[in-house]
Amino acid sequence: MADIKEDKIAKAHKKTVRGAATSLVVLSLLTGLAFQSPGDILQDQTDASSFTPTPVVLDIDEFVNAPVDDEDDQDGDEQKTVKLSLIARFRQAVLSLPKSVRLLLTVPLWAAGTAILTVISFLWNTLFASPLGAFIASLAMGFAILLGLFTVTAKALFPDIPLRKLLSKRNLLILAGLALLLSVFDAVAPVYWHSYPLAAALVKLVLGGTVIGYLAHRTGRLFHPDGITGLPPAAV
Numbered sequence: 001m002a003d004i005k006e007d008k009i010a011k012a013h014k015k016t017v018r019g020a021a022t023s024l025v026v027l028s029l030l031t032g033l034a035f036q037s038p039g040d041i042l043q044d045q046t047d048a049s050s051f052t053p054t055p056v057v058l059d060i061d062e063f064v065n066a067p068v069d070d071e072d073d074q075d076g077d078e079q080k081t082v083k084l085s086l087i088a089r090f091r092q093a094v095l096s097l098p099k100s101v102r103l104l105l106t107v108p109l110w111a112a113g114t115a116i117l118t119v120i121s122f123l124w125n126t127l128f129a130s131p132l133g134a135f136i137a138s139l140a141m142g143f144a145i146l147l148g149l150f151t152v153t154a155k156a157l158f159p160d161i162p163l164r165k166l167l168s169k170r171n172l173l174i175l176a177g178l179a180l181l182l183s184v185f186d187a188v189a190p191v192y193w194h195s196y197p198l199a200a201a202l203v204k205l206v207l208g209g210t211v212i213g214y215l216a217h218r219t220g221r222l223f224h225p226d227g228i229t230g231l232p233p234a235a236v
Helices: 002-034 038-042 070-095 099-128 131-157 169-192 196-223
Strands: none
Touching: 002 070, 002 099, 038 099, 070 099, 131 169, 131 196, 169 196
């Protein structure tokens, strides 16, 4: 009984910590959006209803250029007004606090929120607006495809082997290395091999199939030294 009670207390403590951490992150982001500098936080209270925060992470207009109906424009304006009024209300509430409280609590929250927004902006630009982002996306997609093909193949050949043993660290590292090799080859090969785009699928099929077959064979030998057991018996 004592162990059960301690376990419940530990779970409640973890839940409280997670909730507090989430609240701090949300408050930090709101503070980073509502104020542009620590001096802005420590100024005397003004009419916050006229405050219009500047975009921090990304400008939607750069990604949405298609014409839209007037009704859609009105809906978008209403949603934008709601978001701005929320930040304006938060700003007004913060400015209504004593200056000492803003100095001790709000300024650290602003620093944390600004840091988070900067990291988000950097990651967004890195992942979606740069050649490095395209390479990372290609690498992730290639690894996911290879992992899926190997899992299906190995599980079909050896249905009695647990999935966690099939996806051992060694196998995952080999698949990740193959995905990295294919991504680098995709980036470099077209420069020296002009007809590579036509042969890319064949190269990936041969290289990927060879490695997946080797991994499946080696994994089966570890658990079934006598051979493959997952295939149906040959007809007499």
